[in-house]
Structures are given as structure tokens and as C-alpha cells.
Amino acid sequence: MDDFLAARSQMALSLGFHIIYACIGMVMPFFMAVAHYRWLKTGDAAYKNVAKAWSKGVAIFFATGAVSGTILSFELGLLWPKFMEHAGPIFGMPFSLEGTAFFIEAIALGFFLYGWDKFNPYFHWFTGVVVGISGLASGILVVAANSWMNSPAGFDYVNGQYTNIHPMKAMFNNAWFPEALHMTLAAFASTGFAVAGVHALMIxxxxxxxxxxxxxxxxxxxxxVAALLQPLAGDIAAKSVAKRQPAKLAAMEAYFHTQPYSPLVIGGIPDEKLKKVNYGLEIPGLLSFLVYDNFHEQVMGLDQIPEKDQPPVAVTHYAFQIMVGLGMFMMLIGVLYLVAVWFKKHWLESNWLMKLFIAAIPAGFIALEAGWVVTEVGRQPWIIQGVMRTKDAVTPMPGIAYSFYLFTAIYISLSVVVIFLLYRQIRMVPQLYDKKPEQLTLSHN
Known part of the structure; x- marks a missing residue:
């Protein structure tokens, strides 16, 4: 393995693990706060026990997210020094603000974990809300930095120099909102289905x-709710990609030849040598409609992009298809669940609905990983879209492959520990929680 591939693999590994920890850490505090609020309003101690159980999970993922995020921060400087040398002064603001949000989250989490029966009940609940808001802000700020790589803004690039730097314009670049919205909903959907699936299994x-x-x-x-909103966010994100990264969109769709009534390809195996897709289902005009809201306008294909600027088509296309397919699967389950809540309440007591949620436990996280593959691989060969190539940003330091092997072992070990802790937490749910509802009701004094 050469050093360039090793550096890219190490970043992919680190991001692949961190994104799971971070998304759970962003979303679980909101679940916890809702359970806590319902306990305060109803007096049903089951909600208190749920909030307490979930708070332990929040603490686990806060710790692992902090560790993996710190590693990523060092990797950016050690593996990609040229990138940080030029880009750091431009998009450093969201990372600085993310650090502030992280400290607020840590303080609020400490108050929540150790504040039971010590604070005013509603102030204690509020600290849990702050954990969720600050965690969500951290995630959005990191996405702002990534969106800048996809849509660089806030500077002038003249004769190889970065001048007239505007950090706010860099942070709130044109890709920021679509990516932040899409990522936030993905975090809620993936974590929601995983958590709901685990509890469905116990039911x-x-x-x-x-x-x-x-x-x-x-x-x-x-x-x-997140699964039903995600297609709208995905449509906004795809339109943004079509405008700012046409090569990425063409790779996502394995769209080799520019033509009017541009077809949408479902499935298929891209043949990058022969510039065609085998075994795919083509729907004429649908890609044009999704991008331009009409069926006849042609979308830019890979044939209009120099080969040296084209991303790997097969990997990007497969990842995009996986993301969309699993997203549709989760949306279907979401529709069935809401129908059950509103119209078919007896479905909520049926095993088939619970088993659908159990099947969806890994679906959201697989879709999440696939989406990040689309984002990162689809931007290649650029580390900063249209400005700096990835190969020009890598460190000249030799021996990166050994670092990759070491960090692979670290992340696998960390994940094994997390799984063990979560498994033990689920197994340790006291039998007290299975008492009848009337036995779990607490009076408000």
C-alpha cells in the first residue's frame, strides 16, 4: 500500500467510525430529554428510567466521539499538511466554534448525569436539552467545514495565494445548508431506527x-418523521450538487453521455471503460426533472468533464444507490408506523411491525456511511473542489501504511468496547421496569 492510499484509507477509516459515534451523540440527548419531559408531565417512572438508561448511552458515545474526533483533528494536520496550511485560516472558524459547543455540551452533560434529585426538576431537564442543542451545533459546524471543501467560498485565489479571506462567508458557503439539513435528518433517522429497533427486539x-x-x-x-423528511432534504442536496459539482452528480447516477431527457438510472453495474451501465433500469427524463424541474433539459454528463477531473464512478454510484435504497426502506417503515399511530393502533401490538424495526437497526448507519462515501469519493480528485487536488495535499512523510494498520486496530478495539458496554447496559435494565404501569406512577410533590 503506497503512502497516498494509506493516508486516504486512514481518513476514511477514522471518519467511518467517528460519524457513527458523532451522530448517536448528537441525537440521543433529544430522545433522553423527551423521555425526561414526559416523566415530569405524567409522573410515569418508566419515562424516568428510560431517560436514565439513555443518559448512560449518551455518556458512552460522548466519550468515544470525543476521542475519535480528537484523533481526526490530529490526522488533518499530520496527513494533509498542505491542505491545512492553505485551508486552515479560511475555514478555521467553524472548528473553533465547534470546540466551544463541545465544552458547553460537556458541562451540560455533567450537570444532567449528576443532577438527579439535586436540581430543580425543570432546570435539570433543561440541562439535557442543552446537551442536545450543543451536540447538534457541533455536528452542523463540522459539516460546514466539509461543505466548504465541496463549495469553497470566502477567499480569492490568485497566483497560488489565498487572499481577501472572509471566514463567515467560508462557513456559510452555498453548500452549507443543503449538507447540514441532509446530515441532520440522516442522524435522526439512523439513530432513531437503531434505538427503536433495539427496543422492538426486547418487546x-x-x-x-x-x-x-x-x-x-x-x-x-x-x-x-426524519425518514419522511429526508427525501425532501435529499432533493435539495442533489440540486446543489448538480449546480456546484456536476462531476459528482454524473458519477452518482453513472451518467456517461450528455443528452436531453436525461435518464435516471436505478441499479445497474457501471462499465467505466465502455462508458455504459449494464442491467440498470433507465427512466427517460427523470434525471432532468429532478435537477431542473422539467423533463427535457439536459444534465451534464461525464463526457463533458475531463477524465483527470472525474471521480471513481462505480464506487460513487453503488454508494448512492445503497443510500437511496435504504432511505426508501426506512421511509416505508416510517409511513407504516405513522399510519399505525393515527389509524391502525392495533398494528402497534403486532410482531410484524416490530420485526420491521428490528430489520432496520443497521439500515440507517449503512445509509449514513454510503452517503459519506458519495460525499468524499464523489469529490475526488479534489480535496478542495476545483482548487487543490488530494494528491497535492498529502504529507511527504513515509510509513503511513503502518499508521493505518495501527489506527485500524485502535478503532476496532474501541468499537468492541462500545458494543460490550451497550450490550451490558441493555442486559442490566432492571426487572423493576416491567412492573405494571400503576406501580410505576410517581406523585408530584
């Missing part, structure tokens, strides 16, 4: 029914 196994039912309802509600 099917008839363990601590009341506790897991209340937890399931909260997580499933967030998941269903």
Missing part, C-alpha cells in the same frame, strides 16, 4: 414490556 422477546414500549415510541417517532 418481541417480552422483556420489560412497559419500559421498552415507552422507549420505542419516542425513538420510532423521531425516526419516522
Amino acid at each position: 418481541v422477546r417480552k422483556r420489560n414490556i412497559h419500559f421498552h414500549t415507552q422507549a420505542f415510541k419516542i425513538a420510532a417517532g423521531f425516526a419516522a
Whole structure:
């Protein structure tokens, strides 16, 4: 493995693990706060127990997210020094603000974890809300930095020099809102389906029914709403990509030849040598409609982009298809769940609905990883779109392959520890939580 490939692989590995930890850490505090609020309003101690159980999960993922995020910060400087030398002064602001949000989140989490029966109940609940808001802000600020790489702004690039730097314009670049919206909904959908699926599994196994039912309802509600909103966010993001990164869009769709009534390809195996897609289903005009809101305007294909500026088509296309396919699967489950809540309440007691949520446990995270593959691989060969190539930003330091092997072992070990802690947490749910609802009701004094 050469050093360039090793550096890219190490960043991919680090981001692949961190994005899971970060998304769970962003979203779980909101679940926790909702459960806590319902306990305050209803007095049902099951909600308090859910909030307490989830807060332990939040603490686990806060710690692992902090560790993996710190590693990423060092990797940016060590593996991509040329990138940081030029880009750091421009998009450093969102990283600085992210650090502030992180400290607020850490303080608020400490208050929440150790504030039970010590603070005013509503102030204690508010600290949990602050954990969620600050965590979400951290994620959005990091996405702002990534969106700048896809849509660089806030500077003039003249004779190889970066001048007239405007950090605010760089942070709120034209790709920021579409990416932040899409990423936020993806975090809620993926985490919501995973958490709801775990509680659905416990319900099917008839363990601590009341506790897991209340937890399931909260997580499933967030998941269903996020899954239904995600296609709208995806449409906004895709239109942004079509405008600012036409090569990425063409690779996502494996769209080799520019033509009117541009077809949308569903599935298929791209043949990059023969410039065609085998076994795919083409729907004429649909790509034109999705990009330009009409069926006849032609979308730029790969044939209008120099080969040296084209991303890997097959990887980008497969990842995009996986993301969309799993997104549609989760949206279907979301529709069924909302129909059950509003019109078919007896479905909520059926095993088939619970088993759908169980099947969806990994779906959101696989879609999340696939989406980041689209974002990062689809931007290649650029590390800063149209400005700096990835190969020009890598460190000249030799021996990166050994670092990649070492960090692979670290991340796998960290994940094993996280899985063990979560498994133990689920197994340790006290049987007390399975008492009848009337036994779990607390009076407000």
C-alpha cells in the first residue's frame, strides 16, 4: 500500500467510525430529554428510567466521539499538511466554534448525569436539552467545514495565494445548508431506527414490556418523521450538487453521455471503460426533472468533464444507490408506523411491525456511511473542489501504511468496547421496569 492510499484509507477509516459515534451523540440527548419531559408531565417512572438508561448511552458515545474526533483533528494536520496550511485560516472558524459547543455540551452533560434529585426538576431537564442543542451545533459546524471543501467560498485565489479571506462567508458557503439539513435528518433517522429497533427486539422477546414500549415510541417517532423528511432534504442536496459539482452528480447516477431527457438510472453495474451501465433500469427524463424541474433539459454528463477531473464512478454510484435504497426502506417503515399511530393502533401490538424495526437497526448507519462515501469519493480528485487536488495535499512523510494498520486496530478495539458496554447496559435494565404501569406512577410533590 503506497503512502497516498494509506493516508486516504486512514481518513476514511477514522471518519467511518467517528460519524457513527458523532451522530448517536448528537441525537440521543433529544430522545433522553423527551423521555425526561414526559416523566415530569405524567409522573410515569418508566419515562424516568428510560431517560436514565439513555443518559448512560449518551455518556458512552460522548466519550468515544470525543476521542475519535480528537484523533481526526490530529490526522488533518499530520496527513494533509498542505491542505491545512492553505485551508486552515479560511475555514478555521467553524472548528473553533465547534470546540466551544463541545465544552458547553460537556458541562451540560455533567450537570444532567449528576443532577438527579439535586436540581430543580425543570432546570435539570433543561440541562439535557442543552446537551442536545450543543451536540447538534457541533455536528452542523463540522459539516460546514466539509461543505466548504465541496463549495469553497470566502477567499480569492490568485497566483497560488489565498487572499481577501472572509471566514463567515467560508462557513456559510452555498453548500452549507443543503449538507447540514441532509446530515441532520440522516442522524435522526439512523439513530432513531437503531434505538427503536433495539427496543422492538426486547418487546418481541417480552422483556420489560412497559419500559421498552415507552422507549420505542419516542425513538420510532423521531425516526419516522426524519425518514419522511429526508427525501425532501435529499432533493435539495442533489440540486446543489448538480449546480456546484456536476462531476459528482454524473458519477452518482453513472451518467456517461450528455443528452436531453436525461435518464435516471436505478441499479445497474457501471462499465467505466465502455462508458455504459449494464442491467440498470433507465427512466427517460427523470434525471432532468429532478435537477431542473422539467423533463427535457439536459444534465451534464461525464463526457463533458475531463477524465483527470472525474471521480471513481462505480464506487460513487453503488454508494448512492445503497443510500437511496435504504432511505426508501426506512421511509416505508416510517409511513407504516405513522399510519399505525393515527389509524391502525392495533398494528402497534403486532410482531410484524416490530420485526420491521428490528430489520432496520443497521439500515440507517449503512445509509449514513454510503452517503459519506458519495460525499468524499464523489469529490475526488479534489480535496478542495476545483482548487487543490488530494494528491497535492498529502504529507511527504513515509510509513503511513503502518499508521493505518495501527489506527485500524485502535478503532476496532474501541468499537468492541462500545458494543460490550451497550450490550451490558441493555442486559442490566432492571426487572423493576416491567412492573405494571400503576406501580410505576410517581406523585408530584
